[in-house]
Amino acid sequence: MPSINIGLIGLGTVGCGVVKTLQKNQASIKEQTGLDLNLKKIADIDLERERPVNVPKEMLTANVNDILDDPEIDVVIELIGGYSPAKEFVLKAVENGKFVVTANKALIAKHGLEILEAARKNNVDVYFEAAVGGGIPLLLPMGLSLSANRIESIYGILNGTCNYILTKMTKEGKSFETALKEAQEKGFAEADPALDINGSDSMHKLVILASLANRCFFNEKDVFVEGIEDISQKDIQYANELGYCIKLLAIAKFEKEQLSLRVHPTMVPKEHMLSKVENEVNAVFLRGDIVGDLLFSGKGAGMMPTASAVVADLINVAQDISNELKQNVRLIGFEGGKKIKTLSIDEIESRYYLRIEAQDKPGVLAKFSEALGGFGISISSVIQTEDPETKTVPVVITTHRAKESAVKKAIEKIEALDSINGKVKLIRIADL
């Protein structure tokens, strides 16, 4: 029975989850797979902090090179997150002939191609299932179970914090600020939740998912990103009235032969399964040309769900090592496909929700529809009510499919009218 020696870098939340998982299920993993996963060394800059796991003192080190330079260590688990020094650690591990498992979405989204190439050169593998969707099996099924398909579209709820906030705003009428505070208290959001809220976290995950689905490495710059900071209780309520839920979706969608990559708040029909994905739960809905529609959902973050993915990768790596199988990276790699052109946000077509705070004057609606009609945009529905508080008349318009560039021109025209207050609020409607 082969014994695989493991070095863990980063004993934070997920690191502790990995240790817990190995402590709990190591014996049954050994029994079921014939692999003896031996956690040999753990490196962290803070060795004193109280942690929810018991680790023998002699296993801990503050010097990462005790892992990276130990010839007995077969696999390095990188769980410190961020670009640097994570990148240096991973590359050094690979150069020293070690396999790597990481949950680091920022790192893979930015440097994935370079890292996988280094792995190939050094005859080792780098696995990163935990980087997207936490415990939900996504990358491996994408690489190994959907390989007969062209993935025509992906719609992901990939950030638990945002989904928690939007759920609380929708179900309990809470304000954005209250819901965010709650998410922080529950430990879903980071202390500085900016990367959650502004869509960056979802963007990193989308880059990885879309790159694997198409075997073509995309760049952060290929993705249009808009966060949920500006979603108001008002929009949530209008969405509800119109039969929609607002979700932060990460979207990779082919329009003919070009791929639109974007993260933005999106109106999802209430009866669609993605609308039922609530609180901190993540989900990916995708459409393959052969398989049709699939949905995967589960906990996308947190100590144990993420550890589930890290340890599964570990078992797969250990299996590869014991099979003397190298360069398995191709299976879940970023290369092989055609070069795919991406669409800028202005080039996409979508349906749109527009909320305009109009002054209560005769003929305002006519002016809005004229502005839209002038750019060939046809209206699907209109809600016009009175707001006694603000003395304005909110006008909510949904459009049929239109080019985003045309919609933006129409909005410019509407915003130039003196009968409206402030900016027009635009939310894209999903065509699932």
Add this chain to the structure above:
Amino acid sequence: MPSINIGLIGLGTVGCGVVKTLQKNQASIKEQTGLDLNLKKIADIDLERERPVNVPKEMLTANVNDILDDPEIDVVIELIGGYSPAKEFVLKAVENGKFVVTANKALIAKHGLEILEAARKNNVDVYFEAAVGGGIPLLLPMGLSLSANRIESIYGILNGTCNYILTKMTKEGKSFETALKEAQEKGFAEADPALDINGSDSMHKLVILASLANRCFFNEKDVFVEGIEDISQKDIQYANELGYCIKLLAIAKFEKEQLSLRVHPTMVPKEHMLSKVENEVNAVFLRGDIVGDLLFSGKGAGMMPTASAVVADLINVAQDISNELKQNVRLIGFEGGKKIKTLSIDEIESRYYLRIEAQDKPGVLAKFSEALGGFGISISSVIQTEDPETKTVPVVITTHRAKESAVKKAIEKIEALDSINGKVKLIRIADL
């Protein structure tokens, strides 16, 4: 670039889907995986029938041995279904050193262990992702992505025909017979839909899922099976009133260290995601001790979804062959785990829905609750209404958690009362 020669046995619906998929995506599969999948020979007993694909005449044969005995063929795809001669074909292929891909759930559920053992002995692999959940990636993620977990429970909607019928009964108030006829017309149900309706098809799939999840091969006889034949519009309506949907669930659930394996109509809370799985769509909801709750859903049958899984297996097999990797079966195998004891249906604990057609006499409800209370079963809710048509008073009782054996004894007592008509209808309530 390695070329893999394929022989296909059975050019029915799924067989045609496989041919279509290869015709459509062969080039991109080659580009992305470096594998040249070369369909060399197709065997079917009927070479004359009109089919939705174009196949060169010289590729067809009525003699299966043209495939099984051809030393150039690397992989055999078995798509004829049923036990025999599928078993003989698969075993002969394996003995001749060929890898096998099959969608045959009945075969794997009954002879899976024997077939995988033969594969191991002959240094080849047998893959069967398409046998469960059609195009939904299930077996591979179970084997490779959830391997850090003990799977504590599985709740599957695994038969599209039953789900279609129950959806139509629920959403459109149709009768069982009308809904079944519709499913047949739409091509979801077999001409003889008995195996769908009576739960056998779901049972086969459950045996495979549970065996893989636990790496312990279960037997058809370990599974309690009850079909949907006796679900009436009345039960659907009461379920709705009580906040439930009726679904045919395939369940593998640990109760302490023993596994309950069962297929039966089940009341699922309306707000649970499984309730949103409608029409012919399949889904698996499972709970791992590390990952928590996961849901996978998609089309569980049909030409193209099933072909998606078959061709993915084919690519994985081809990858194994080109990596000279044999005996990969262990990854998705039935062995390695502890022997697990299964529970008989009488030993389970559940919540229950009971519908009793009572005669309109004073004190009947008291007698029912007395009968239940006598066996320690406490009542959760009661609905008692009048049915002017039948002159009976339907009494609907839901219970708190109770032992099934106790509930059955109480039912016996209730059925012996002279104030009731017919049998007591029992439906289990899911504790998801």
